[in-house]
Amino acid sequence: MSEYLNTNIKTTDRLRWRLEVDHGKQTWHYLESNDEIKNWPQTACDRYWLGLSDKIVDGQSKHSPPKSALEAVYNGYKFFKQLQTVDGHWAGEYSGPTFLISGFVFSTYITRLSIPQAWKTEIITYLVYNSNPDDGGWGIHVEDHSNLLGTTLNYVALRILGMDPEHPILVKSRALIHKLGGAIAIPSLGKFWLAMLNLYDWNGVNPVLPELWLLPYKSPLHPARMRGPIRASHLSLSYLYGRKVTEKMNPLIERLRLELFIQPFDKIDWSAAKNNVCETDIYFPRSPALVVTNTVSNIWNKFQPILGLREIALKKIYKLMKLEEFDSNYISTCAMDKLFRLICAYHKEGPESEMFLNMKEKIANYIWMTPNGMLMNYTDGSQIWDTSLAIQAIIESGLANDPDNHESMIKALEFLDDSQIQSNPTYMKQCWREPSKGLWCFSTREQGWSANDCTAEALKAVLLLQGKLDYTQPLINQKRIQSTIDTLIRRQHSNGGYSRFEGIRGYCWMELINPSEIFENTFIEHTYVECTSSVMTALRVFSKFDLVDHYVDDIEIVCAKAAKYIHSMQRKDGSWLGSWGICFTYGTMSALQGLSSVGENYENSEYVKKACNFLISKQREDGGWGEDYKSASGVGQYIQHPNSQVVNTAWALLGLMYAGYPFSEPIINGIEFIKSRQLPSGEWKKESFKSIIGKNCPINHSNYEFIYSIWALGMYSNLYESDEYYGVWEII
Structure with missing residues (x-):
């Protein structure tokens, strides 16, 4: 926490904030009048996410230390159940990069949108709270070292929000910017934002060529070969670069030019600045292939007016953006793309256009309130994903059979029923999308971008709710399930694995021309151990509940190929690297879950035995496991977190139990660790990052402490404390 939080930094009244939900959509509102407060009482869910757990009725409960895992599960779910929203899902924060909220400030500034005063206050609070107390800077995320990208963008955001340049926090952060050589050496993403704000010359930005969208799809360089979210961002960036969208000069811009650079703005050699990136910001150095690509792009950019293709490309790009936004109900793929496209719509059609107004309406879907201020989620949430996992955890524990929890499970089923996609994207062919009817998204049905692992986990939850519980109705009929x-x-x-969003269209060498210095392995779609495991287990659960014979052979073939893929991805030390969770712990747990679904265990599989030995080798003296997000990057090996983590511990324990690990002492010690971290209220406090994107962008997946603690404790209770196992894995 920053030392400056108490230096004239105001905050809003937390008792006036309300979370509104509608078919998974999450938006925060600040109530100005007492009548509004009276007519719209705060819920336990509101209070929890605002840091007011002490004001939750059951949050005041003081449970005695649990004597058993089942008692800990009961206490945990009694609290967690209060956080389920009225539409049946579990809401939560899904944040990561601190510069997302700065991007929100920039996009509203450029498009002349007014930010509500309460939002301004809490954005300032968030940025101040998360500044580095030693040097006044910011990194990519709240646990990162201070760097030029985070510090410069957040500095500019605070200035736009009205903070005086002589405020102590800005004096300190400005000194850091100057120490790092000034904003001239900001990474590519920062150069782009600053250029749009007229704080960087477009001649200092490497081209994002719009003409690539005119290539035939057969070309290996066609942007449609990129991973879905990256393809969408490339579309936006191509338009913004092609139009050289630039904020008009004004007194604030003039002052910021003086504050951000150590040399006069008009004396800077902008051409030389294109490849100038501060050492603190180079997480993944540019490859020789990217250097060559940038050189060729700059040459093309210099001579492209002769051919006259740019205007044709830009018209095509904007049309594609409009079609994509229609199919995502103007929510976009992720926060950054949402912000870029808002600016595109403003620039092309103006503030009164239908496109801009629709985009504007959905910004609030990304905004999230925390005890420490307002941030911007990486996506519009993780509603479907979290709810699907929570259902499986609760059923695994046996608590779904408790009459007190029937309503909760029925609401969750109704939410998943409502969330299944019922039609393919309208402009599927034009936008290179794939069929999504019958699938599920990560956040909401409205967002429209289906994912294989999200579909698989939602399907498992539905099958368990409708096939294992005798009090639920078959809301999702057999035809819809078979479509999935x-x-x-x-x-x-073809390699037996599963990707996340779409099939693999690009080539591995395309990762070498990824222009980002801060993210890796995101340019094209890949197959992932976690996604493969999710689909394997979903198919196996389906095969136990479904009596349609023609699926039997297909599922056996798919699962056999998937198992071989997982075998092939195991590392020499017995681990698997996770791409969506942190990191080797998550990947190994996922792989063991998948292999267990085809009958592989510690006794009959060398792959499983090696994996168990790997997990046991990482257990700490306190019985827990703790892995740092840095495991995903750098040398690519397991890096211990300074402290054991509840979620890492739960993952390791689940992996060992899926594997049928025969030695109980390490498992008991891990269970005792999770129990020891449970508060008397039944909750588990938030710890370090749990998820990761692009090997360097950790995500705060805020419900995981509840979900995976309940899951691990529940499975342990079934295996070790019960005479009869009645959890999920009995059916596989």
């Missing part, structure tokens, strides 16, 4: 199964079977890659 058909698509999952078709989507298996």
Whole structure:
């Protein structure tokens, strides 16, 4: 926490904030009048996410230390159940980069949108709270070292929000910017934002060529070969670069030019600045292939007016953006793309256009309130994903059979029923999308971008709710379920694995021309151990509940190929690297879950035995496991977190129990660690990052402490404390 939080930094009244939900959509509102407060009482969910757990009725409960894992599960779910929203999902924060909220400030500034005063206050609070107390800077995320990208963008955001340049926090952060050589050496993303704000010359930005969208799809360089979210961002960036969208000069811009650079703005050699990146910001150095690509792009950019293709490309790009936004109901793929496209719509059609107004309306879907201020989620949430996992955890524990929890499970089923996609994207062919009917998204149905692992986890939850509980109705009929199964079977890659969003269209060498210095392995779609495991287990659960014979052979073939893929991805030390969770712990747990679904365990599989030995080798003296997000990057090996983590511990324990690990002492010690971290209220406090994107962008997946603690404790209770196992894994 910053030392400056108490230096004239105001905050709003937390008792006036309300979370509104509608079919998974999450938006925060600040109530100005007492009548509004009276007519819209705060819920336990509101209070929890605002840091007011002490004002939750059951949050005041003081449970005695649990004597058993089942008692800990009961206490945990009694609290967690209060956080379920009225539409049946579990809401939560899904944040990561601190510069997302700065991007929000920039996009509203450029498009002349007014930020509500309460939002301004809390954005300032968030940025101040998360500044580095030693040097006044910011990194990519709240646990990162201070760097030029985070510090410069957040500095500019605070200035736009009205903070005086002589405020102590800005004096300190400005000194850091100057120490690092000034904003001239900011990474590519920062150069782009500053250029749009007229704080950087477009001649200092490497081209994002719009003409690439005119290539035939057969060309290996066609942007449609990129991973879905990256393809969408490239579309936006191509337009903004092609139009050289630039904020008009004004007194604030003039002052910021003086504050951000150590040399006069008009004396800077902008051409030389294109490849100038501060050493603190180079997480992944530019490859020789990217250097060559940038050189060729700059040459093309210099002579492209002769051919006259740019205007044709820009018209095509904007049309594609409009079609994509229609299919995502103007929510976009992720926060950054949302902000870029808002600016595109403003620049092309103006503030009164239908496109701009629709985009503007959905900004609030990304904004999230915390005890420490207002941030911007990486996506518009993780509603479907979290709810699907929570259901499985609760059923695993046996608590779904408790009459007190029937309503909760029925609401969750209704939410998943409502969230299944019922039609393919309208402009599927034009926008290179794939069929999504019968699938599920990560956040909400409205957002429209289906994902294989999200579909698989939602399907498992539905099958368990409708097939294992005797009090639920079959809301999702057999035809809809079989539609999902058909698509999952078709989507298996030739190597046996599963990607996340779409089939693999690009080539591995394309990762070498990824222009980002801060993210890696995100340029094209890949197959992932976690996604493969999710689909395997979903198909196996389906095969136990479904009596349609024609699926039997198909599922056996798919699962056999998937198991071989998982075998091939195991590392020499017995681990698997996770790409969506941190990191080797998550990947190994996922792989063991998948292999267990085809009958592999510690006794009959060398792959499983090696994996168990790997997990046991990382257990700490306190019985827990703790892995740092840095495991995903750098040398690519397991890096211990300074402290054991509840979620890492739960993952390791689940992996060992899926594997049928025969030695109980390490498992008991891990369970005792999770129990020891449970508060008397039944909750588990938030710890370090749990998820990761692009090997360098950790994500705060805020419900995981509840979900995976309940899951691990519940599975342990079934295996070790119960005479009869009645959890999920009995059916596989």
